[in-house]
Amino acid sequence: TPLAFAWRKAGTWGIYASLLVTFALIGLWHGANWTYVVFGTLQGFYIVCSLAKKKFRRWLLARTGIAKIPWIETSLAIGGTFLFFSFSLVFFRAVSMSQAWQIVEKIADAFVHFLTYAVHWRDVLNYQNLGVGIRVFLLVCTGICALEYVEWLKAKKGTPFIFDDKPKPVRFVWYYALVFSILIAGSFGSQAFIYFKF
Structure with a gap:
């Protein structure tokens, strides 16, 4: 991106910052609302974390033995990507930040409730x-x-x-x-x- 080129002297941190700003602007392009800015920023944050934790992720997969089982590694990668992207869509679809936070709180409450009453798994299905x-x-x-x-x-x-x-x-x-x-x-x-x- 142009920002990555302009901030190249800052090294890795310059690339990370340019990604965050670029994706925040992409979110703003969807509409003049903070929900879109947060949506775009989250996408940039996910990519930055993926780049920053690449070595650690490889070490963890090797340490746990998951790297030797490709289908498990692939499933975790796909599942994680789906969950993180789905979470960002909460802000994309919400009409305001207050509504987005209400949805996030309800998701958190439902998750805690599920963990607390896991014996009632039939209700989930x-x-x-x-x-x-x-x-x-x-x-x-x-x-x-x-x-x-x-x-x-x-x-x-x-x-x-x-x-x-x-x-x-x-x-x-x-x-x-x-x-x-x-x-x-x-x-x-x-x-x-x-x-x-x-």
Whole structure:
């Protein structure tokens, strides 16, 4: 980035500072609200932490033996990235900082409650607690599983064209299933482009 070039004399700390400022400005670009600034700053903070703790992370993985089990290391990396990014979306979607903090507090309370009453794990798996019907719940779970399966195939084959080597009947079944899933679960109402709301 231009800031990284301008602050290159500061060394590593200059790069870290430029990343934080750049991502904070990217957040501000989404809208004139502190929630967007915090969202962008969190993205920069995650990247800075990832760069700063790279050696420590490698040492920890080697020390614990996780480095010898690639799929566990990959799962932890993907899970951590998902959780941190999801947390930043709280600020992206909140209308104000006060609302964002209320959501964060509720998440923390729910987490503590879960740890305290872990014996009631069935309540966590109860779809009714999510505020959706069984049809929507099963549809979401199926969609997530299908998405992860496709991502796994793409990584395994090293190409996004995962069905090119399959027979035509298999490909057409997949294509029609995809079309029907869009028709069944898609939202076709007239909506403004998301960035017009900012």
